[in-house]
Amino acid sequence: MTLIEPVWTSLLYLAAAVCFILALKGLNSPRTARRGNLVGAFGAALAVATVFVSVKMDNVPWILGAMVVGSSVAAPVARQVKMTQMPQLVALFNGVGGGAAALVALLELAHTEDRWVRVAIVFTLLVGAVSFAGSAITFSKLQELMTTRPVVFPGLPTLMGAVLLAAVGAAVAVVFSGSFVLALVLLLLGLTAGVLLVLPVGGADVPIVISLLNAFTGLAVAASGLVLGNVLLVVAGTLVGASGTILTRAMAAAMGRSVAGILFGAFKGGSTAGSTAVSDRPVRSSSPEDVAVLLGYAQRVIIVPGYGLAVAQGQHTAAELAIALEARGIDVDFAIHPVAGRMPGHMNVLLAEANVPYESLKEMGEINSEFRTTDVALVVGANDVVNPAAKTTAGSPIYGMPILEVADARQVVFLKRSMRPGFAGIENELMYEPQTTLLFGDAKESLTKVLSAVKAL
């Protein structure tokens, strides 16, 4: 039954699209972000209500039932998930969105004779399937259902090439024949390509993959909008595609590498594997009490949290240390490198959860000039993102990567598990400098000891 005129349908979809744009615009500042998200949710509700009253619908009870099932599964998960598990959840939602787009495209194939629409269908099918399977593998890696190391086997690049060629062949055949069976073959090829794409990607490169799959799902949804002639899907999908693309580029730039280099680097021989080479040069290692004295009598301290802090779940202890130091009248900020954590901006969320006010969370560009006037830079579980080799050593794997300039601080303290180099597998000269002190151990345990020593000062 159609309750409203098509012109009203279009206007309501337009309103929903504007809501989505405002939702993203709200993210310009933490102050407006939450309201923006609610506007976005309102737009989504408006669009879903609109579809029920604007096209002739059968099976309405079934559809409503399916929506209840979907919401009642997702809402509790979304409410209870731990912030450290956010990358997994984002990967999961990404995958189901891509999967839904692929299914919609598959079913629409029977409803069209137009070749251009079929082009949009095969695109949605392929990209949606890649996103679904790729996200599933990313989820399994992050949730540690499978190994988190890069999975590389001989012939992988050849196999990937063959799958992609076959997919293009199947896509062309579907466009000209409209065959449902070939479309299923294309779906399977897309799923295989998604698995092969993510298998060789390891630990530190996961933020890139999540961003890229986010962009893929956006593109799939936009293409499904072209299939259905639905403007809202086109606009929403394109917004997501743009967001995913910008994040992918931002992550790649923050690593000083190209997107292609990250995705295909592992194909060529495991660039993310890291080395365990340890130099035997002397370093100045120290006790938690000494570190506490350094921190407790400073005027300005900058804490540089890295992947290691997130792994050790030490963000709450780091936040408590910051509060304890501020109680002594010390100026404390957190310097956050764009690739700290397991997805873009992840470290900010973890620290926000630990009650660090967002004014203290400083972006790299904002804080780099302040290290010069800093007494102590406390580096917790980070290595490559503070390695001066990125600036000084042409030929180093991280050369060109923007770093946090902790070397400018009067004292540098590293809390490290061992002398093992970071993901890039290169030594950090900064650790042998006279102003540097090292405290070995698990990030959370070290922070706890330093915290109690600071309180005892």
Next chain:
Amino acid sequence: MDGIALLTITVLAIFVGFEVVSKVSSTLHTPLMSGANAIHGIILVGAIIVAGQASDPWVLAVALLAVVLATANLVGGFVVTDRMLEMFHGRKREVGADGKSAANKLEAIKPEARKGTR
């Protein structure tokens, strides 16, 4: 709607998307991603249209699967983004020069922070 109009909208949406998203502060990149994730859950509209036209039981089953997946994406995405953004708060009290009010702040926040470390 005709193809050229859709293409026009697509191209303009690309520019709007890049313009809006490039202004997002990197502090909020994770909520951006999960918010964008929620937005692509609007594929639910497409899934509902397809399910509403289905006459064959198999087609309906597949379409309903798409509805379940898309709803999970849409609802879960907005809920988790809201939860995350709720945590971003500014300084509740200014730090005094003598550190005294900061000490109060320490007391005010500590129980919560402690709860979180468990």
